[in-house]
Amino acid sequence: MSNALELPQEHRIPGGIAIIKLGQHEKPPTVTFNNTRVKTLQSEQDQWLAVVGIPLTQSPGEANIQVNDVKHSFSVSDFAYKEQRLTVSKKHVQLSDKNLQRVRKESKLIRNAFQQHSATQPHSTTQLHPTTQQQAITQTFQRFDWPVKGPMSSPFGLKRFFNDKPRKPHSGLDIAAPTGTPIVAPAAGKVVLTGDFFFNGNSVFVDHGAGLVTMYCHLDSIQVEQGETLERGQPLGTVGATGRVTGPHLHWSVSLNNARVNPKLLLKQDTNP
Incomplete structure:
Protein backbone atom coordinates (compact mmCIF):
# COMPACT_ATOMS: atom_id res chain seq x y z
CA MET A 1 0.00 0.00 0.00
CA SER A 2 1.32 3.45 -0.85
CA ASN A 3 2.41 5.49 2.17
CA ALA A 4 0.80 8.53 0.59
CA LEU A 5 -2.67 7.02 0.73
CA GLU A 6 -4.71 8.61 3.50
CA LEU A 7 -7.14 6.30 5.28
CA PRO A 8 -9.54 6.52 8.22
CA GLN A 9 -8.99 4.41 11.31
CA GLU A 10 -10.39 0.89 11.03
CA HIS A 11 -12.66 -0.48 13.75
CA ARG A 12 -14.88 -3.36 12.66
CA ILE A 13 -17.75 -2.86 15.09
CA PRO A 14 -21.29 -1.49 14.70
CA GLY A 15 -20.77 2.22 14.04
CA GLY A 16 -17.21 1.59 12.86
CA ILE A 17 -15.31 1.29 9.58
CA ALA A 18 -13.92 -1.73 7.75
CA ILE A 19 -11.11 -1.36 5.20
CA ILE A 20 -11.19 -4.39 2.93
CA LYS A 21 -8.55 -5.37 0.37
CA LEU A 22 -10.12 -6.12 -3.00
CA GLY A 23 -7.06 -7.23 -4.96
CA GLN A 24 -6.25 -6.21 -8.52
CA HIS A 25 -8.82 -4.58 -10.80
CA GLU A 26 -8.04 -2.85 -14.07
CA LYS A 27 -11.06 -0.59 -13.59
CA PRO A 28 -12.57 0.84 -10.39
CA PRO A 29 -14.67 -2.01 -8.92
CA THR A 30 -18.31 -1.46 -8.04
CA VAL A 31 -18.78 -2.29 -4.35
CA THR A 32 -22.03 -2.36 -2.35
CA PHE A 33 -22.88 -3.06 1.28
CA ASN A 34 -26.50 -3.46 2.38
CA ASN A 35 -27.45 -2.50 -1.19
CA THR A 36 -25.62 0.84 -0.90
CA ARG A 37 -22.54 1.90 -2.89
CA VAL A 38 -19.25 1.87 -1.00
CA LYS A 39 -16.26 4.17 -1.45
CA THR A 40 -13.23 2.54 -3.12
CA LEU A 41 -9.59 3.62 -3.06
CA GLN A 42 -6.67 2.64 -5.28
CA SER A 43 -3.79 1.78 -2.96
CA GLU A 44 -1.20 1.04 -5.65
CA GLN A 45 -1.01 -0.22 -9.23
CA ASP A 46 -4.38 -1.91 -9.89
CA GLN A 47 -4.76 -2.72 -6.16
CA TRP A 48 -8.06 -1.55 -4.62
CA LEU A 49 -9.57 -1.10 -1.17
CA ALA A 50 -13.18 -0.73 -0.01
CA VAL A 51 -13.86 1.71 2.84
CA VAL A 52 -17.07 0.43 4.42
CA GLY A 53 -19.19 2.27 6.97
CA ILE A 54 -20.83 -0.21 9.38
CA PRO A 55 -24.24 0.92 10.75
CA LEU A 56 -24.98 0.89 14.47
CA THR A 57 -27.77 -1.59 13.72
CA GLN A 58 -25.37 -4.15 12.21
CA SER A 59 -25.45 -7.48 14.04
CA PRO A 60 -22.05 -8.81 15.18
CA GLY A 61 -20.73 -11.71 13.14
CA GLU A 62 -20.23 -12.26 9.43
CA ALA A 63 -21.10 -9.44 7.02
CA ASN A 64 -20.81 -9.33 3.24
CA ILE A 65 -19.96 -6.81 0.58
CA GLN A 66 -20.62 -7.31 -3.12
CA VAL A 67 -17.61 -6.56 -5.37
CA ASN A 68 -18.80 -6.51 -8.96
CA ASP A 69 -20.40 -9.97 -9.08
CA VAL A 70 -18.40 -11.55 -6.24
CA LYS A 71 -19.28 -11.69 -2.54
CA HIS A 72 -16.58 -10.85 0.04
CA SER A 73 -17.09 -11.64 3.73
CA PHE A 74 -15.71 -9.86 6.77
CA SER A 75 -16.32 -10.09 10.51
CA VAL A 76 -18.00 -7.46 12.72
CA SER A 77 -17.13 -7.58 16.43
CA ASP A 78 -19.56 -6.79 19.24
CA PHE A 79 -19.08 -3.59 21.22
CA ALA A 80 -20.71 -2.43 24.45
CA TYR A 81 -21.63 1.25 24.17
CA LYS A 82 -22.50 3.18 27.32
CA GLU A 83 -26.05 4.18 28.31
CA GLN A 84 -27.50 7.64 28.89
CA ARG A 85 -30.84 8.60 30.39
CA LEU A 86 -32.35 12.03 29.72
CA THR A 87 -35.49 13.85 30.78
CA VAL A 88 -36.92 15.85 27.88
CA SER A 89 -40.04 17.87 27.21
CA LYS A 90 -43.14 15.72 26.80
CA LYS A 91 -43.97 17.40 23.48
CA HIS A 92 -40.75 15.96 21.99
CA VAL A 93 -41.61 12.40 23.05
CA GLN A 94 -45.36 12.23 22.45
CA LEU A 95 -45.84 14.14 19.21
CA SER A 96 -49.05 15.79 18.11
CA ASP A 97 -50.45 14.80 14.72
CA LYS A 98 -49.19 18.11 13.31
CA ASN A 99 -45.67 17.61 14.61
CA LEU A 100 -45.66 13.96 13.54
CA GLN A 101 -46.47 15.00 9.98
CA ARG A 102 -43.65 17.54 10.12
CA VAL A 103 -41.16 14.96 11.41
CA ARG A 104 -42.10 12.48 8.66
CA LYS A 105 -41.60 15.12 5.99
CA GLU A 106 -38.27 16.18 7.45
CA SER A 107 -37.10 12.57 7.85
CA LYS A 108 -37.45 12.06 4.09
CA LEU A 109 -35.27 15.12 3.40
CA ILE A 110 -32.64 13.87 5.86
CA ARG A 111 -32.63 10.36 4.36
CA ASN A 112 -32.11 11.81 0.89
CA ALA A 113 -29.20 13.92 2.13
CA PHE A 114 -27.46 10.93 3.71
CA GLN A 115 -27.96 8.85 0.54
CA GLN A 116 -25.78 11.18 -1.55
CA HIS A 117 -23.08 9.44 -3.59
CA SER A 118 -21.66 12.19 -5.76
CA ALA A 119 -19.41 11.50 -8.72
CA THR A 120 -17.03 14.36 -7.91
CA GLN A 121 -15.25 15.40 -4.74
CA PRO A 122 -14.04 18.89 -3.73
CA HIS A 123 -10.34 19.24 -2.99
CA SER A 124 -9.01 22.20 -1.06
CA THR A 125 -5.77 20.76 0.33
CA THR A 126 -4.88 17.72 -1.83
CA GLN A 127 -3.23 18.13 -5.23
CA LEU A 128 -4.21 15.36 -7.65
CA HIS A 129 -3.42 14.69 -11.28
CA PRO A 130 -6.17 12.27 -12.29
CA THR A 131 -7.06 11.39 -15.84
CA THR A 132 -10.76 11.08 -15.02
CA GLN A 133 -13.18 12.28 -12.36
CA GLN A 134 -13.65 8.67 -11.25
CA GLN A 135 -9.92 8.37 -10.54
CA ALA A 136 -10.03 11.60 -8.56
CA ILE A 137 -12.72 10.34 -6.23
CA THR A 138 -11.29 6.85 -5.72
CA GLN A 139 -7.70 7.85 -4.97
CA THR A 140 -8.24 10.11 -1.96
CA PHE A 141 -9.92 10.17 1.42
CA GLN A 142 -10.32 13.39 3.39
CA ARG A 143 -9.36 13.14 7.06
CA PHE A 144 -11.31 15.67 9.10
CA ASP A 145 -10.44 18.58 11.34
CA TRP A 146 -12.63 19.23 14.39
CA PRO A 147 -15.59 21.41 13.29
CA VAL A 148 -15.76 23.33 16.59
CA LYS A 149 -13.58 23.82 19.66
CA GLY A 150 -14.99 22.45 22.91
CA PRO A 151 -15.20 19.39 25.15
CA MET A 152 -17.09 16.31 24.00
CA SER A 153 -20.28 16.26 26.07
CA SER A 154 -21.81 13.08 24.63
CA PRO A 155 -19.88 10.37 22.77
CA PHE A 156 -20.88 8.40 19.72
CA GLY A 157 -22.98 5.24 20.16
CA LEU A 158 -24.66 5.97 23.50
CA LYS A 159 -27.73 3.84 24.14
CA ARG A 160 -30.20 6.59 24.96
CA PHE A 161 -33.36 6.60 27.04
CA PHE A 162 -35.70 9.61 26.96
CA ASN A 163 -37.96 9.70 30.02
CA ASP A 164 -36.95 6.05 30.62
CA LYS A 165 -38.09 5.01 27.12
CA PRO A 166 -35.43 3.54 24.78
CA ARG A 167 -34.54 5.52 21.67
CA LYS A 168 -32.08 5.07 18.83
CA PRO A 169 -28.39 5.06 19.83
CA HIS A 170 -26.60 8.39 19.64
CA SER A 171 -25.40 8.55 16.03
CA GLY A 172 -22.92 11.42 16.38
CA LEU A 173 -20.65 13.38 18.70
CA ASP A 174 -21.94 16.20 20.92
CA ILE A 175 -19.41 18.99 21.40
CA ALA A 176 -20.26 21.54 24.10
CA ALA A 177 -19.62 25.21 23.33
CA PRO A 178 -21.28 28.56 24.09
CA THR A 179 -24.01 29.85 21.80
CA GLY A 180 -22.44 31.71 18.89
CA THR A 181 -19.20 29.68 18.78
CA PRO A 182 -18.09 29.33 15.11
CA ILE A 183 -18.52 25.95 13.38
CA VAL A 184 -16.28 25.28 10.37
CA ALA A 185 -16.25 22.68 7.60
CA PRO A 186 -13.85 19.89 8.69
CA ALA A 187 -12.97 19.20 5.04
CA ALA A 188 -13.95 20.44 1.61
CA GLY A 189 -17.50 19.64 0.55
CA LYS A 190 -20.78 20.81 -0.94
CA VAL A 191 -23.83 21.86 1.07
CA VAL A 192 -26.69 19.55 0.06
CA LEU A 193 -29.32 20.53 2.64
CA THR A 194 -30.04 23.21 5.23
CA GLY A 195 -33.13 23.83 7.32
CA ASP A 196 -34.85 24.14 10.68
CA PHE A 197 -35.91 20.63 11.77
CA PHE A 198 -38.17 19.61 14.64
CA PHE A 199 -35.67 17.39 16.45
CA ASN A 200 -32.35 18.66 15.03
CA GLY A 201 -33.07 22.40 14.97
CA ASN A 202 -31.09 24.48 12.50
CA SER A 203 -28.99 21.98 10.55
CA VAL A 204 -26.49 21.77 7.70
CA PHE A 205 -25.60 18.70 5.61
CA VAL A 206 -22.33 18.59 3.65
CA ASP A 207 -21.43 16.07 0.92
CA HIS A 208 -17.72 15.25 0.87
CA GLY A 209 -17.93 12.82 -2.06
CA ALA A 210 -18.53 9.11 -2.71
CA GLY A 211 -21.04 8.56 0.08
CA LEU A 212 -19.26 10.56 2.80
CA VAL A 213 -21.74 13.07 4.28
CA THR A 214 -21.59 15.13 7.49
CA MET A 215 -24.44 16.68 9.50
CA TYR A 216 -24.33 19.65 11.92
CA CYS A 217 -27.35 20.16 14.23
CA HIS A 218 -28.83 22.59 16.79
CA LEU A 219 -27.15 25.62 15.20
CA ASP A 220 -27.95 29.13 16.38
CA SER A 221 -27.26 30.49 12.88
CA ILE A 222 -26.66 28.97 9.44
CA GLN A 223 -24.08 30.82 7.34
CA VAL A 224 -24.13 28.77 4.13
CA GLU A 225 -26.67 28.00 1.42
CA GLN A 226 -27.72 24.79 -0.27
CA GLY A 227 -25.52 24.15 -3.32
CA GLU A 228 -22.57 26.13 -1.95
CA THR A 229 -19.09 24.59 -2.18
CA LEU A 230 -17.07 24.84 1.03
CA GLU A 231 -13.34 24.94 1.63
CA ARG A 232 -11.77 23.18 4.61
CA GLY A 233 -12.07 25.52 7.59
CA GLN A 234 -14.80 27.71 6.06
CA PRO A 235 -17.46 28.85 8.57
CA LEU A 236 -20.84 27.14 8.09
CA ASN A 272 -9.97 18.63 20.22
CA PRO A 273 -7.57 21.59 20.22
Whole structure:
Protein backbone atom coordinates (compact mmCIF):
# COMPACT_ATOMS: atom_id res chain seq x y z
CA MET A 1 0.00 0.00 0.00
CA SER A 2 1.32 3.45 -0.85
CA ASN A 3 2.41 5.49 2.17
CA ALA A 4 0.80 8.53 0.59
CA LEU A 5 -2.67 7.02 0.73
CA GLU A 6 -4.71 8.61 3.50
CA LEU A 7 -7.14 6.30 5.28
CA PRO A 8 -9.54 6.52 8.22
CA GLN A 9 -8.99 4.41 11.31
CA GLU A 10 -10.39 0.89 11.03
CA HIS A 11 -12.66 -0.48 13.75
CA ARG A 12 -14.88 -3.36 12.66
CA ILE A 13 -17.75 -2.86 15.09
CA PRO A 14 -21.29 -1.49 14.70
CA GLY A 15 -20.77 2.22 14.04
CA GLY A 16 -17.21 1.59 12.86
CA ILE A 17 -15.31 1.29 9.58
CA ALA A 18 -13.92 -1.73 7.75
CA ILE A 19 -11.11 -1.36 5.20
CA ILE A 20 -11.19 -4.39 2.93
CA LYS A 21 -8.55 -5.37 0.37
CA LEU A 22 -10.12 -6.12 -3.00
CA GLY A 23 -7.06 -7.23 -4.96
CA GLN A 24 -6.25 -6.21 -8.52
CA HIS A 25 -8.82 -4.58 -10.80
CA GLU A 26 -8.04 -2.85 -14.07
CA LYS A 27 -11.06 -0.59 -13.59
CA PRO A 28 -12.57 0.84 -10.39
CA PRO A 29 -14.67 -2.01 -8.92
CA THR A 30 -18.31 -1.46 -8.04
CA VAL A 31 -18.78 -2.29 -4.35
CA THR A 32 -22.03 -2.36 -2.35
CA PHE A 33 -22.88 -3.06 1.28
CA ASN A 34 -26.50 -3.46 2.38
CA ASN A 35 -27.45 -2.50 -1.19
CA THR A 36 -25.62 0.84 -0.90
CA ARG A 37 -22.54 1.90 -2.89
CA VAL A 38 -19.25 1.87 -1.00
CA LYS A 39 -16.26 4.17 -1.45
CA THR A 40 -13.23 2.54 -3.12
CA LEU A 41 -9.59 3.62 -3.06
CA GLN A 42 -6.67 2.64 -5.28
CA SER A 43 -3.79 1.78 -2.96
CA GLU A 44 -1.20 1.04 -5.65
CA GLN A 45 -1.01 -0.22 -9.23
CA ASP A 46 -4.38 -1.91 -9.89
CA GLN A 47 -4.76 -2.72 -6.16
CA TRP A 48 -8.06 -1.55 -4.62
CA LEU A 49 -9.57 -1.10 -1.17
CA ALA A 50 -13.18 -0.73 -0.01
CA VAL A 51 -13.86 1.71 2.84
CA VAL A 52 -17.07 0.43 4.42
CA GLY A 53 -19.19 2.27 6.97
CA ILE A 54 -20.83 -0.21 9.38
CA PRO A 55 -24.24 0.92 10.75
CA LEU A 56 -24.98 0.89 14.47
CA THR A 57 -27.77 -1.59 13.72
CA GLN A 58 -25.37 -4.15 12.21
CA SER A 59 -25.45 -7.48 14.04
CA PRO A 60 -22.05 -8.81 15.18
CA GLY A 61 -20.73 -11.71 13.14
CA GLU A 62 -20.23 -12.26 9.43
CA ALA A 63 -21.10 -9.44 7.02
CA ASN A 64 -20.81 -9.33 3.24
CA ILE A 65 -19.96 -6.81 0.58
CA GLN A 66 -20.62 -7.31 -3.12
CA VAL A 67 -17.61 -6.56 -5.37
CA ASN A 68 -18.80 -6.51 -8.96
CA ASP A 69 -20.40 -9.97 -9.08
CA VAL A 70 -18.40 -11.55 -6.24
CA LYS A 71 -19.28 -11.69 -2.54
CA HIS A 72 -16.58 -10.85 0.04
CA SER A 73 -17.09 -11.64 3.73
CA PHE A 74 -15.71 -9.86 6.77
CA SER A 75 -16.32 -10.09 10.51
CA VAL A 76 -18.00 -7.46 12.72
CA SER A 77 -17.13 -7.58 16.43
CA ASP A 78 -19.56 -6.79 19.24
CA PHE A 79 -19.08 -3.59 21.22
CA ALA A 80 -20.71 -2.43 24.45
CA TYR A 81 -21.63 1.25 24.17
CA LYS A 82 -22.50 3.18 27.32
CA GLU A 83 -26.05 4.18 28.31
CA GLN A 84 -27.50 7.64 28.89
CA ARG A 85 -30.84 8.60 30.39
CA LEU A 86 -32.35 12.03 29.72
CA THR A 87 -35.49 13.85 30.78
CA VAL A 88 -36.92 15.85 27.88
CA SER A 89 -40.04 17.87 27.21
CA LYS A 90 -43.14 15.72 26.80
CA LYS A 91 -43.97 17.40 23.48
CA HIS A 92 -40.75 15.96 21.99
CA VAL A 93 -41.61 12.40 23.05
CA GLN A 94 -45.36 12.23 22.45
CA LEU A 95 -45.84 14.14 19.21
CA SER A 96 -49.05 15.79 18.11
CA ASP A 97 -50.45 14.80 14.72
CA LYS A 98 -49.19 18.11 13.31
CA ASN A 99 -45.67 17.61 14.61
CA LEU A 100 -45.66 13.96 13.54
CA GLN A 101 -46.47 15.00 9.98
CA ARG A 102 -43.65 17.54 10.12
CA VAL A 103 -41.16 14.96 11.41
CA ARG A 104 -42.10 12.48 8.66
CA LYS A 105 -41.60 15.12 5.99
CA GLU A 106 -38.27 16.18 7.45
CA SER A 107 -37.10 12.57 7.85
CA LYS A 108 -37.45 12.06 4.09
CA LEU A 109 -35.27 15.12 3.40
CA ILE A 110 -32.64 13.87 5.86
CA ARG A 111 -32.63 10.36 4.36
CA ASN A 112 -32.11 11.81 0.89
CA ALA A 113 -29.20 13.92 2.13
CA PHE A 114 -27.46 10.93 3.71
CA GLN A 115 -27.96 8.85 0.54
CA GLN A 116 -25.78 11.18 -1.55
CA HIS A 117 -23.08 9.44 -3.59
CA SER A 118 -21.66 12.19 -5.76
CA ALA A 119 -19.41 11.50 -8.72
CA THR A 120 -17.03 14.36 -7.91
CA GLN A 121 -15.25 15.40 -4.74
CA PRO A 122 -14.04 18.89 -3.73
CA HIS A 123 -10.34 19.24 -2.99
CA SER A 124 -9.01 22.20 -1.06
CA THR A 125 -5.77 20.76 0.33
CA THR A 126 -4.88 17.72 -1.83
CA GLN A 127 -3.23 18.13 -5.23
CA LEU A 128 -4.21 15.36 -7.65
CA HIS A 129 -3.42 14.69 -11.28
CA PRO A 130 -6.17 12.27 -12.29
CA THR A 131 -7.06 11.39 -15.84
CA THR A 132 -10.76 11.08 -15.02
CA GLN A 133 -13.18 12.28 -12.36
CA GLN A 134 -13.65 8.67 -11.25
CA GLN A 135 -9.92 8.37 -10.54
CA ALA A 136 -10.03 11.60 -8.56
CA ILE A 137 -12.72 10.34 -6.23
CA THR A 138 -11.29 6.85 -5.72
CA GLN A 139 -7.70 7.85 -4.97
CA THR A 140 -8.24 10.11 -1.96
CA PHE A 141 -9.92 10.17 1.42
CA GLN A 142 -10.32 13.39 3.39
CA ARG A 143 -9.36 13.14 7.06
CA PHE A 144 -11.31 15.67 9.10
CA ASP A 145 -10.44 18.58 11.34
CA TRP A 146 -12.63 19.23 14.39
CA PRO A 147 -15.59 21.41 13.29
CA VAL A 148 -15.76 23.33 16.59
CA LYS A 149 -13.58 23.82 19.66
CA GLY A 150 -14.99 22.45 22.91
CA PRO A 151 -15.20 19.39 25.15
CA MET A 152 -17.09 16.31 24.00
CA SER A 153 -20.28 16.26 26.07
CA SER A 154 -21.81 13.08 24.63
CA PRO A 155 -19.88 10.37 22.77
CA PHE A 156 -20.88 8.40 19.72
CA GLY A 157 -22.98 5.24 20.16
CA LEU A 158 -24.66 5.97 23.50
CA LYS A 159 -27.73 3.84 24.14
CA ARG A 160 -30.20 6.59 24.96
CA PHE A 161 -33.36 6.60 27.04
CA PHE A 162 -35.70 9.61 26.96
CA ASN A 163 -37.96 9.70 30.02
CA ASP A 164 -36.95 6.05 30.62
CA LYS A 165 -38.09 5.01 27.12
CA PRO A 166 -35.43 3.54 24.78
CA ARG A 167 -34.54 5.52 21.67
CA LYS A 168 -32.08 5.07 18.83
CA PRO A 169 -28.39 5.06 19.83
CA HIS A 170 -26.60 8.39 19.64
CA SER A 171 -25.40 8.55 16.03
CA GLY A 172 -22.92 11.42 16.38
CA LEU A 173 -20.65 13.38 18.70
CA ASP A 174 -21.94 16.20 20.92
CA ILE A 175 -19.41 18.99 21.40
CA ALA A 176 -20.26 21.54 24.10
CA ALA A 177 -19.62 25.21 23.33
CA PRO A 178 -21.28 28.56 24.09
CA THR A 179 -24.01 29.85 21.80
CA GLY A 180 -22.44 31.71 18.89
CA THR A 181 -19.20 29.68 18.78
CA PRO A 182 -18.09 29.33 15.11
CA ILE A 183 -18.52 25.95 13.38
CA VAL A 184 -16.28 25.28 10.37
CA ALA A 185 -16.25 22.68 7.60
CA PRO A 186 -13.85 19.89 8.69
CA ALA A 187 -12.97 19.20 5.04
CA ALA A 188 -13.95 20.44 1.61
CA GLY A 189 -17.50 19.64 0.55
CA LYS A 190 -20.78 20.81 -0.94
CA VAL A 191 -23.83 21.86 1.07
CA VAL A 192 -26.69 19.55 0.06
CA LEU A 193 -29.32 20.53 2.64
CA THR A 194 -30.04 23.21 5.23
CA GLY A 195 -33.13 23.83 7.32
CA ASP A 196 -34.85 24.14 10.68
CA PHE A 197 -35.91 20.63 11.77
CA PHE A 198 -38.17 19.61 14.64
CA PHE A 199 -35.67 17.39 16.45
CA ASN A 200 -32.35 18.66 15.03
CA GLY A 201 -33.07 22.40 14.97
CA ASN A 202 -31.09 24.48 12.50
CA SER A 203 -28.99 21.98 10.55
CA VAL A 204 -26.49 21.77 7.70
CA PHE A 205 -25.60 18.70 5.61
CA VAL A 206 -22.33 18.59 3.65
CA ASP A 207 -21.43 16.07 0.92
CA HIS A 208 -17.72 15.25 0.87
CA GLY A 209 -17.93 12.82 -2.06
CA ALA A 210 -18.53 9.11 -2.71
CA GLY A 211 -21.04 8.56 0.08
CA LEU A 212 -19.26 10.56 2.80
CA VAL A 213 -21.74 13.07 4.28
CA THR A 214 -21.59 15.13 7.49
CA MET A 215 -24.44 16.68 9.50
CA TYR A 216 -24.33 19.65 11.92
CA CYS A 217 -27.35 20.16 14.23
CA HIS A 218 -28.83 22.59 16.79
CA LEU A 219 -27.15 25.62 15.20
CA ASP A 220 -27.95 29.13 16.38
CA SER A 221 -27.26 30.49 12.88
CA ILE A 222 -26.66 28.97 9.44
CA GLN A 223 -24.08 30.82 7.34
CA VAL A 224 -24.13 28.77 4.13
CA GLU A 225 -26.67 28.00 1.42
CA GLN A 226 -27.72 24.79 -0.27
CA GLY A 227 -25.52 24.15 -3.32
CA GLU A 228 -22.57 26.13 -1.95
CA THR A 229 -19.09 24.59 -2.18
CA LEU A 230 -17.07 24.84 1.03
CA GLU A 231 -13.34 24.94 1.63
CA ARG A 232 -11.77 23.18 4.61
CA GLY A 233 -12.07 25.52 7.59
CA GLN A 234 -14.80 27.71 6.06
CA PRO A 235 -17.46 28.85 8.57
CA LEU A 236 -20.84 27.14 8.09
CA GLY A 237 -22.72 28.34 11.17
CA THR A 238 -22.61 28.89 14.93
CA VAL A 239 -23.35 26.71 17.95
CA GLY A 240 -26.86 27.00 19.36
CA ALA A 241 -29.63 25.23 21.25
CA THR A 242 -32.33 24.82 18.60
CA GLY A 243 -34.43 21.67 18.30
CA ARG A 244 -34.49 19.04 21.06
CA VAL A 245 -31.60 19.97 23.35
CA THR A 246 -30.80 20.54 27.02
CA GLY A 247 -28.22 23.26 26.28
CA PRO A 248 -26.03 24.76 23.55
CA HIS A 249 -23.81 22.28 21.72
CA LEU A 250 -23.02 20.92 18.27
CA HIS A 251 -24.29 17.48 17.31
CA TRP A 252 -21.96 16.25 14.56
CA SER A 253 -22.75 13.12 12.56
CA VAL A 254 -20.63 11.41 9.90
CA SER A 255 -22.29 9.10 7.39
CA LEU A 256 -20.35 6.67 5.18
CA ASN A 257 -22.35 4.67 2.59
CA ASN A 258 -25.47 5.83 4.48
CA ALA A 259 -24.21 4.34 7.76
CA ARG A 260 -23.61 6.64 10.72
CA VAL A 261 -20.07 6.00 11.94
CA ASN A 262 -17.93 7.33 14.77
CA PRO A 263 -16.54 10.70 13.58
CA LYS A 264 -13.38 10.18 15.63
CA LEU A 265 -12.33 7.45 13.16
CA LEU A 266 -11.93 10.10 10.46
CA LEU A 267 -10.23 12.86 12.46
CA LYS A 268 -6.68 13.97 11.82
CA GLN A 269 -6.14 14.23 15.58
CA ASP A 270 -8.12 12.60 18.37
CA THR A 271 -7.89 15.52 20.82
CA ASN A 272 -9.97 18.63 20.22
CA PRO A 273 -7.57 21.59 20.22
